[in-house]
Amino acid sequence: MTVTTKIAFKDFWSFYWKNFLLKPLPMIAFIVLIAYFIKQLINAFEYGFNWISVLIPLIFPLFVVFFIFKAYSTSKKAFLSNKKIQEENTYTFTPEKIVIKGETFENEYSWNSIYQIRELKNWFLIYQSLQIMNMVPKKDFTREQVSELRSIITNNGIKAKLRND
Secondary structure, three states: OEEEEEOOHHHHHHHHHHHHHOOHHHHHHHHHHHHHHHHHHHHHHHHOOOHHHHHHHHHHHHHHHHHHHHHHHHHHHHHHHOHHHHOEEEEEEOOOEEEEEOOOOEEEEEHHHOOEEEEOOOEEEEEOOOOOEEEEEHHHOOHHHHHHHHHHHHHOOOOEEOOOO
8 A cells, every 4th residue: 555645834733733732741731820820910900009919910921822832943943854754655554564755755664663553533644753754644545545554563563552443
């Protein structure tokens, strides 16, 4: 089975936003900041305005904007620094191996060399190690190809978290 993909920055940013920034730790920090912001506003109305009660609510939105901008610029740098991710990539999945062919490279992996595979709603993440992965967008697969890839993964006994849809 062969699938050709090309990841645009828009897709990469969407992946980054949903899979890193919306995880529990950043969300808990964000909720704590919102609670603190609300507490400062309540204190300002109850005890009168002073420079701290006015300054803190003004700083909070600036912090949120800075956080989002920093996350965006970091993900943009990561995307632009990896030329291979920007190329058109052709993935060939067989029962024995995965072949990934880009415009400037070609890699071949036997299934037993794959660390793990995670299937998300819009992506297959193929990990060569704990920190190195290939992001394969599912939008380039047909429904039958998704099913076939799941079967290949399962039949090879790969550590995997696959969806059931």
